[in-house]
Structure formats: structure tokens, C-alpha cells
Amino acid sequence: MHNHNGQDRAVGRGGEEENHEEEEEVETALCSLFKHALQGGASEVASGLSSNRHSFGSAWLLLQFIKQGKIRVPVRKLDLSACTLPPRKFFLLLAAFCNSTEELSLGKCAFEGSASPLLCHFFKMVEATRRRRGNAGEIKGGGSCLKTLIFTGGAESVPEVVGAIAAVPAGLESLELRGRLLNPPLLLRSLGAELEGGGKLRGLSSLRVVMDAEGLYGKGTGEKCASRSREPVSDRMPSSDAVRSSFSNSSLVEDSCVKLKREHARLERLAFSGLSCCTQGIGFVPVLVRRRQFVALRSIELRSCVFSAECFRDLMSALGSGGVKVLEKFDLEGSSVCVPISVNRGGRAGRDVAELEMVDESWVLLSKALVVETLPCLRELNLVMENGGNGALSARSAGLLLSSLRNEKDRPPLLESVGLKLGCVSSSDAVTLLSSVPSTQSQRKFLYPFLKILHLSLRKNEALAFFNGLLRDWEGEGAEGDGGGKRGCLPVAELYLRIVAGGDESAAPLAESIRTGLFQSCLRGLTLTVFDDLQSTPVGIEAKIRLLKALGEGPLPMLSFINLRRQNLDDGDLVMLAASVRYGNLGGLRHLNLGGNLFGRHGIEALMGAVCGGGLRFLEILDLSRTRAGEGMEAVAAALSSDHGFSSLHSLHLPVCRVDDEGMRSLSSAFCSTSNTIPSLTVLDLNLNFISSEGLETFLESLLPQTLPSLQCLLMHGVRCNRHTARNLVSQAQAEGKLQSLTDFVV
Template sequence: MNEPRERTAGTHSGTLRGAASFPVQHQNEEGQHQSINVTESCLSVLFKSYAPSDLEISELAKKRASFTMAWMILHFIKKRKVYLPFLRSDFSGCPHKYGKMLLLLKTLPPSAEHLTIAASTFLAASVRASIAFCNFLERPDGRKLSLPRGTSRRSSTTQQQQGGQQQVQQEVAIKWLKLTDTRAPPNLELGPSQTRRIFASLPSSLVLLDLSGTRAFFNPLYVKGVTELGDAFLSGRLSSLRVLNLSRAIEPGNMRVLCEALSGCDPIPFEHLFFADNDWRHSNAPKQLGTVFQAGHASSLKTLVLDRCGIGGEGLHDICSALEVAAMKQEDKSLPLTALSLKGNQNLDRPQILFGVGSLCALLRAKRMPWLETLSLASCRIFAGSVTELGEVMATGVLRRLQHLDLSGNFLDENSAIALVGGVRASVVPSLSKVTFWDELPSLPWGEGAEVLLSGLLKGVDELPKNLEISNMYIRHPLSADLAHSLCNSHSNALPPFPRLEVFGGAVRTLVGRAGGVNASLRVPELVLDDFFLSGPTARALTNSFTWGKITQSLVCLRAEMPVAFSPQDDSWLSAEDRLALFESFKEFNFPKLTELSFTLGPVHSRETNLIDLDVIALAGAFRKGTLAAVQTLELSGAFGRVGVEALMGEPGQTHLSGLVTLKFAQSYAGTGMGAISAALSDGRLSRLRDLNLGAGGVDDEGMIIFCEAVRSSDLESLQTLDLSGNFPITFRGLSALRDALVERPSSLTSLKLLKLSNCLWVEGHAGFVLFQILSTGTRLPSLQTLDLRIVGRQAWFAFIQNFTAQTAEARFQRVRTRLNLGLNVIG
């Protein structure tokens, strides 16, 4: 009798539990809806005060910690629960696996027209991931997304059938697609099957396709991929494409396949074409590109970039001939080209092939490109005769809309210089705003043509365009006294528009000597005096210029070497009095733009002309006075030591060195003043210092122990480079002190990326194992990327290598191993 009762009771209790579960589930659903509503309200209020941009949302998606936040924002934008503009999505360099990346892609709102993504995320994962990515590319034109809130699919179908005006199905149309491979090694190429899938899946909505740097068609075996791209053009699927970037992406054989496809399809009005950094030497790629232009694809072309493609004179002739044919097909017999760049093609002009640049000049002279605004022929090593012809073409006024002209890295003589001066006059190129005649690092000699050009610009300064800027203006030795006088002459109406004037070698002595003898200061915004010997006459000229304030307001960089002189009878002799007077003159005037100050030793030098403590003390006075407050890089070499270093570092609480970013005391005895340097590092006087160079600076074990006291007392979080190379006295004892200091304070030197111990010959024996102990855990020096151990003791080398190779299985050493710069020459 009890069993049925118990069973009934059990059934009844189960029924109660089941009945009670429905309201609980209902309450949970209500709670979830309430939580979503609260989230929507919070985001709406937040975005009213601060609305993140599309690129900021993309940055959130790239980080593991903020990925969920980015996904939620995209989800609410897609669902129209928050209203934020989202046009560009840049997911390049994301560390996530393909599953998360697909989740992001599926969450993109309809307004996302620009997509930048690393192709290797999917192509290197699996075939399934590759297919999923290709499916995403295929369906943006008709992929159905979420409906507006409160609309069911049945009601949406009814509205469509009734011809309702509300759009309930939306489409994502990818218009800009940039495929990158930022996380892959430089030599990793996309495989043939993967590239074929991608280019067979490109959507018809594409306006821009950017494959720059992917090396997608660098291998002749990848012809299937470029064939699929050609088929997309032939079928008309990419008829909307206006921008094609294949820089560093296609080799000559695949270029032939692509050009044949383009030549056979209906003309596509390309506006911007980029083919830079492709190796087309000894190939017909330029001629095949010309056939594309002749087929009508250049009718709307505005930008053509062919930098560093190895194009020769014949190739340039083929391209210019094709552009001529394309221009003749237009109503006005011209092309709308506004930018033409041929940088780095060093075979454009040769004595036996003179029709390369000549063909370009003929094209310009015939007014086939009247809208040209940018012309770059930098580093093409064009001969002076062709430069002369180009200058004469410009002087005819056929390039009146030209704004930027880059002729750096080409040859000049007297005739070509005169032609260029006539070609940059305001009457023929009134819109010219920037012209460059030299490289940033001049590789061609400063000759007569360069001086004639500078002299012509000085004499015809009134005829130059009003807003012209002449970039990379370099002056090298020899510099005539007349030209130096013209640069510094107070009676000149104005100098040419040099935003930055850089003077090298013996020209420094000539220029500053003339500057000290005129009544006005040198009127250039920025002046660089570089790579010159600080002889006695040069030092006196600089002192005079500083004392009278002739170049103090514009000087941004001063780099000098101590002269090679062994007796006062030498012309380059630098006496101690002249040297001290120069450093004392830094106190006289303020140097508001001087950011780099360097006095170093040359490969051959004499002790009599080196810096001593008195010189450094004088320079320290200028820092304390504030006249050198803008200096960020200070480099001193010579015979100075503890006294000079202590004077420069100053006392605790002083801030005269707070702006220093780089401090170099190489080839000196600054190691004897390690106590002052360590104290300045500890108490914050060098709070911004990133690079500390004490190479061959007389640092010994005692100096290392003192430096380690700074490691123990401060994190030194700003220091990224520590150069101790060439300090022979550093031994096992000094490295042991560094190890012990890092064990006690592992949070110190966490930003250090480069540690140089090369040429420390006394680092031997057990020191190698101590060095390994410093690096054996990820908590000590976690940011280290380069360790230079060239030419250390052989036993120390072997001890480090043996322990290092035994631990290569550790994840940290797998990451660091490829970055270590271990000098294998020590083995021999």
C-alpha cells in the first residue's frame, strides 16, 4: 500500500518540478532580453559621447583581449541596434585562427565595402578554411543578412510580394579588397591551388584589388591562379575594377598570361595601375603591358607606377609608343594621366640605347600627357644629355600642371643644370610645388653641374614658382667661395626655397667661413653640417658663426670628426684653445632646432686633437644653461673620462639631460664615470634614454657592478639598446653581477631589444653559462631580439651554445633563436 502512494507522490512532485521549470525558463529568457536591452542602452549612451571609428573597431578585433568587444559592436551595427559608420575593415595581422576570422567576416555590416585581410590565415590553415573564405568572397553580392528588428522572414516575403518600399534584405558588396600576408615569412608564397580558388571567387562588385607584397604570381608554376584572374576579366566579372595593384606580385611569364587576357576582353577603364618591385629584366613584360594600353585600357588611366621593375630603354620605348597609340584614339589626342613613376629603373638610359628617355620626352613634347602632375625618375642614373632634353621639354610649357618632380640619383653637367633651371621657372611650370635633385644619401659625386644648378637657382630665385619646395638640397666639396658668398650674401632678395640644406665635407668650412663675414644669418629653415673634419680653421669659423648668431636658429644637426693631424704645422691641426672656444660658444646663443650633436674620432686620429674633460665640462655648461635643450642625440668620443662625465650628468634633481634619447660615449674613457651614469639612470635624469652606447668606453667589472646597482634600484623601462662591445676588461665577474641584479629585480630592462658584447675578449670560460642563465627564462630580458657575441672567448662561446641548443625546445627560445646575431666567426 505504501508503494503506490510513494509512486504517486513521486509523480506529483515530478509534475510540480516540471511545472515550475517553465516559469524559470521564461524568467531566464526575460533576463537575457533585459540584459541585451541594457547593453544596447549602454552602448548607445557611450557612442553618443565617443563613437569609435571603423579602423579603431578593427584594431580592437586584432587583440585577443578586445576581440569580443569588437565582435559585439559589429553585431549591434549589423542588427541596427546602434548606428555607427563602418566602411573600412582592416584585419591584417590578426593573431586569431581562421574560425574567429570567419566569425568576424560573417558579422560585417552591409556598409563594409573595404576589406583588408591576411590571406595566409585561411590558405595556410586547411582546405576547408580556404573554401570557406572563398565562399565568403563569392557571396557578398547577394548574401542575406539579418533583418531589421521586429521583422519576420514571412512578413518580409509578403512585403516584397506586395511591392513594399521597405528593404528587408541587404547585401554586402566588397568594393575594396586588399590581401596581405603580414604574419608569414618573407619567402612564403601562396600555393597554386589556393590562389586559383581566390581568383575564381572574386566578386563582381570589386573596384580595387590590391595584391601588393603577396608574391601571388612570383612563381611561374602559379599560372593557374593568374589564368583564373584573366578569366574573370574575360567573362566581364571584373568589369567594375578601376584600381589594380600587383606590386611585388607577378613575374614576367604570368604577366604575359594576364596581358593576353586583358588584350582579349572588352576595354576596362582602369584609373590606377601599380606594378612596382617586379623583376622584369630581360623580358617582354613592358611590351606586353603596352599591348594592354593599345587595347583601350588606358583611356581613363590616371596613375601608372613601374618603380624598380628593371625596365630598360627598349621597355620604356615600348610603353611610351603604346601610350602614344592610346592617346591618338582619344578625342583630344591625349591621356588623363596625372602620375607617372619610374623610380629605380637604372637601365632606362644607356649610351647605346638613347631612345628610352628620349621616347618619354617625345611623348611629353607632343602633349599626350598634359594633365601630368607627378613625374618621378629618381635613381634611374639618367645621363646628362637626357636630363638636358627633359629640361628643354619642360621649358616649352607642355607640363604646366606639373606639381612634383623627382630627378634625384641622375647625372648632371653644366648644360643639363642650365636646362633644368630654365625648366623650373614659374612661367612654364606655375603649379610646381616640390622638386628633388638629389637622393637623401647622395650617391653621385658633387660636380660642376651641381654647382651650376645651385648657382642658377640662386640667380633666378625671383623666377621660381611661388610655392616651390626644393627637397634634399645637398652641398658637397668643393664649394667655390663665390657660391658660398651668394648663399650667405645679405643683399640677396631671398634664398631658393630650401626647407633643409645639408652641407658635407670641406664645403662646411667654406660656407661657415663666409657666413661669419656677412651681416645677416643664413636664411634656411633647417641646416645640417655633416661629415667634416673639425680642423682649426673650421672650428674658428664655427665659433665666429655661433658667437654672432649666424646659423644658430636653423642648425638641426652637427656631426664632426676630429682631424688627422700630428703637429701644429699641419693645416688641419686643432689646438686645445680652438676646441675649447668652440664648446664655450655653445653657451652664447640658443639652438632651438639642434637635435643631434656629434664629435667623434675618425678611423685614424691623433690623441692631441681628441676631446678632453675640459671640453665636456664646457659642453655641460651649455646643457645646464638650456641652450642645447632640444638635443636628443649626443655622441662624444675622445680622451675624456670620469671628470667630464660627472660634469655632464650633473646633480640629482637636474633636468638638463631629460630630452636625451640616444647617448653615445664610444671610444672614450667614459666607463670610469659609470657611477655618474648609473645614478642619472636611477633617479630619472635620463628618463627618456633609449640607446646607451659605451662601446670601447673603458667599462670594466667594477663599472658593470656599479651599473647593476641601477638595475636593482630602477626598472630602466625606457632603455632599448645597450652596447658594451669592445670593453676588454668585462669578465665573468661583471656578467655575474648583471645576472644577480636581474634575478633580484626581473622587472628591470624589460624593454631591452639589443645587447652587444662583441669583441669583449675577456668574456671567456664560465661566462658563457652565466650569460645563458640571464636568458634562460622569459622573465629576464623578455624583449631581447638581438644578442651580439661576435669575437668573445671560445670557451664562453661553446658554453653558451651548448646550453642554448639544449633548450631550443622551449617556446621562448624558438621565438628568439632566429633573431640572435651570433657571430660564427668566433669558432675559427
């Protein structure tokens, strides 16, 4: 009996060894498989597996193998922002968090419901690990602890975010908050508590807050579809009452701002995007700067923010206070100043004069601050702001700012890169912007050699001064040496020109400047616009021909945007433009606006023929609204179905274009084959056309499930089609597997 028991135990041990060997073989095979997959990038593979419900098990195994050292590949970044796992599974993944991970991105599922306490527990685990292993350099395998934490996607309640911030592990270097997930005043108090004194964020060097459109203006006010061109922030301003109720009360600002001791102010980068002084308390920034609480601050980035006039003035005043001596970058790109509309005694509405003067004063304060004694380290200045709120530079303010930048007697900072958006500039200043000055050296010497980005809006007289000054300057130099070989070396890297109601006088020198190659390496955008007043006239026939010929005589590889709206372009003009496209001179265009013109079938056929040859293969937005483009829908369909045509197009605008049922049948031919999928098209605008239910039905029947896979917005408002019938037709098409991405159908 005893022998039998011994034999049984031996057999049992043998079975266990065999099972162990099988497990090792399976583990080795899995490791080999993962190593092969990780050749495409460890961070990308790990993040991709972790974000999918179906690959949750594979993601957990991969992270475990890396954590145990069985796969020696560091995962520096782990992005879980798109993860949709339930809380317990999500934090089972985080339990396998790799010591080598330096950047962690967390999404909405990290805050929802029962996830919030689990997130706090995870942060405590990370902090406990940091304490056990000392500093980051002593971690096994040479890895480093978490340095960057990104919250993105949004949370339903503010306490969830505040609680997560209070629990973040000590030692973070960078914290980023994105999306509709916070109440800024409450958030600032929470951040202040952690930054102050011995708080967990005392070592933070970068703080970035990015609000989306929904978070800034309230739920449901963001864009519903990409077809509606993105409005400047200033065009979606809050009411004047909201502006006046902003953080103008000093006690409220003090309560919301971060109160730091100078010896603990290590923050080097402060970046806010999409915040509003009116609703999110961006007004705390000037307070911090003026009180010298961020003495180590090297970068202030306030992009796409909305300032009140008072807040903007306080910000510029704070810059001149000397509280940011080591500041290297000041960036206001896309931001705007909201000046409320008031009604005068005569009953006329207009911008508040007092606040406009306050904005003007702000620019004067900035001009005075641009001296080496105040901002000795400033190297990058970006003032490409939106103009819609009438907070733009006036001609006087622009002159003072330009004078301070070029006046060597006042010792301006040693700037390396400056971006300006000048909506109003005097003729004398316009001449100097890109002109050179006499120099004994072989190279040209410019008044503004640091000017790298320039958005310039010019009226008739200013445009004449600008272009004629350039031509005189460069023609004089071209007579020496290589006969103009130095042309095309303007200091500016990105030039966006907007000619306002100039007529023939400004268009002719513009055409000559393009023809001579002055803008070959820098022109990014060109707009000719007409205002609805008695003095505004479109470009005349002769100047228009010269301009269109100039576009065809030399390549403009950097040009990405052309707006020729309402310039009376007829078929002959479009034939000339098509020649420029055919020759490849406009091959870099991303956005082409030809709306409001006179061309019809012949012009469209010429342009689309050039497109079929690959002349606009990178075009993303085409606007043919309020033209007779509907007469040439066969040519449009041919360009859409061509292999070399609109391969990158995502927005096609054809409202008020005389598109009828016959045109819809022609358009249908572009989508009736599996080879014509047009994967990039997301917006199709057919508003206010002569389309009946029959035309829509023909179009939908021609579609295949594979065609138009990305179409999100179909606009057919004001067509000759019954609304109920149209919706039923679209619903039926979706039931057949078509238009699966469609989210916005307007009829």
C-alpha cells in the first residue's frame, strides 16, 4: 500500500512538472509574439490593446510581462484616454502599470461612477512605489517613475476632477487637463492647495489646461459638423453682461488664484487653451504675474482664450511689471478680446468706446514692456489673434508696437520669432514690414528679421504702399549681381495676405509681386474680399487677368489657402485658373473658395479637368457656393471618381449652385463603384438647390456600403424634397449599411 502511495506522488510530481513546462512554453511563445508586435512601437501597441474591450486580456498580459522583466521593452507612454472598459477591468490594467512609463493619459472612464476612488487608490500605489525605491534613477531596469499625467475626455462632476488632482502622486513634472472636465475657479483653488508650500505639485514645471468648445460655451453650442466653417472665438462671444461680470472683483480673483511662496515657484510653463475671462476666470493669470509668484516661468501660452478688455489690459500691464524676468515665450495665438456692444443716445449700436480705448491702451503697455530691462530673455512672441471682437491692433497701436520692435535705442529683447496679425496698419508702416535697409554686408538687413508669421489685412492705399515698396526694394537689388537671384528670401516664413476692397489699384502690384517670385517661399494664404459699401469694388477685368496669369507663371508651393469669393470670376477667368492648377503651380492648396462668382459649365469643366490631372490632390475644402457649378456636375463627378482627383477632399460646398435631379444623377456616378470610396469626404453641402425626392433617392440608391464611409454631415436645407420623405430615404439607406458615419442630416 505504501509503495502505491509513493508511486502516486511521483506521478503527481511528474504531472506538475509537465504542466509547468507547458506553461513555460506557452509563456515563451506569447513573449515572442509580443516582441514581434512591439517592433511597431511599444507605446502605440500597448495603448492600442488597452483601449479595446476585445483585446483587454492581451493588454494585461503584455503589461505584466513588461513589469516582470520578461519583455525588456520600455513603454514610455501609455494612452488610455480612449479606453471604454468598466472600472474594475480598467484598474486591473493600471495595476500592471510599468515602472518605465513616464507619461500616462487617462480618459472619462477613469472618473465615472466607482472609478474615482479606484483612481485615487492607484495614485497612492504609484506614490508608495516611488517612496520605496527612492528617486526615479534607482528604479529597477533603469526606468523612471511617472512624470507626466494627462486627464482628457471630461467628467460629469467637478468634485471627481478635484479629488483626482488632490490624490496625484508627488514628483510630477507636467500636468495636463483637456476637455470639458472642470470648473476653472474651483480647479484653481485645488491646484493652488497642491502647489502651495509642501503640496504634491510643488515640483511641477508645466501646467496646461485645454478647454474644448463645449466646455467653453456650454453643452450643445459646439460645431455640429465640419461643414460650418470654424468661426473665430471672437465671433462667438458671450453677452456684454457676462463680460462685465467677469473676474474684475479683486477679492474674487485672489480667492481663485494660486497663492505661492516665492521659494516654491518652480512652474516653468503655463498653458491655457479655450478659456474665457468671462466664465472660466482666466483673469487670475495677470495677478500671478504681477505678484511675481512664478519667478521661474519661461512660457505663457494663452491660446484661443477670450479676454475682457480689462483683463487684457491687466495682462499687458503685468508683463511690464518685471515679474517674469526669465520669460522666453509669450503666445496669444487664436485668442481675442471681447468688447461688448452698447447703444448710444442716437439709438445706434456699436462697440463700447471706453473698452476699445482700454484695448488700445493694452497694446501701448505691451509696446513699453518690450525692452531688455523688463523681458530680457524673451525670444518668441506670437500675437496672431482673432479680430472679430474688435480687440485688434489699431493703426496707432500697430505703429507703436512696430516702433518698439525696431528701435534699437530702447534696447528691445533679442527676439528670434515674432508672429503678428495686423488688421489695420498705416501706409508708412506697411512699407517697412518686409523691406530691407541699406547695409554694407553682402546679405540683406531687414527692419524686422525676426518676423516669421505675418497675417496682413490691407486696404487700397496701404496695399499700394506695401506692394510698391517691396517691388522698388527688390528691383533695385535685382539690378546688382545675379540679376534678382536673391528674390524670394523674405524673412517671413508664413505670409497671409488679405486685400480689402482694393480694386484694380491694389490687385495689379499684387500680381506683379507674385509674378516676380517675391512670395514664392512664404505666401500661405491669399484673400481678396469685398465689403458691402459704396466704396467697395471687386477686382477689375484687366487687373483680374494679370492676377490669374501671375498665378500661372510661377509656382507657389507654400500657398495653402485662396479666397476669391465675389470677384466676378466668369468662365474665362476659371479657365485661366485651371491652367495654373494644370501646370502644378497651386499643388499645395488645402482650401479653395470660389463662391459668389459668375462661372458656369465651361469654367467648372476646365477646373475639374485640371483636378483630374492631379493638380489639387491635397485639397481639403472646396467652396463653389452661389455659382452656376450645378451646370457642370458631370465634370465634378468625374473629378470625385478620378484616381488623381480629390483624394484628400473632406468638405464640398455646393449650396445655391443650381443642382437639380439631373445633377444628382451625374453626382451618383461618382459613388456607384467600390473603387470610388472617397474615404476622406465628411461634409456634403447641397442646401437651397432644385433637388426633389426623386433626385435624392437616385443618389442614395447609387451608394454602396463602402462608398462615403466617413460622411458625417449631409446638408439639404431648402431643397424641393419633402422633409419626412427625405428622412425616410436616408434611414432606409442606413438600414442597408450605407452612410454609417452620418450624424447630421439637415433637410
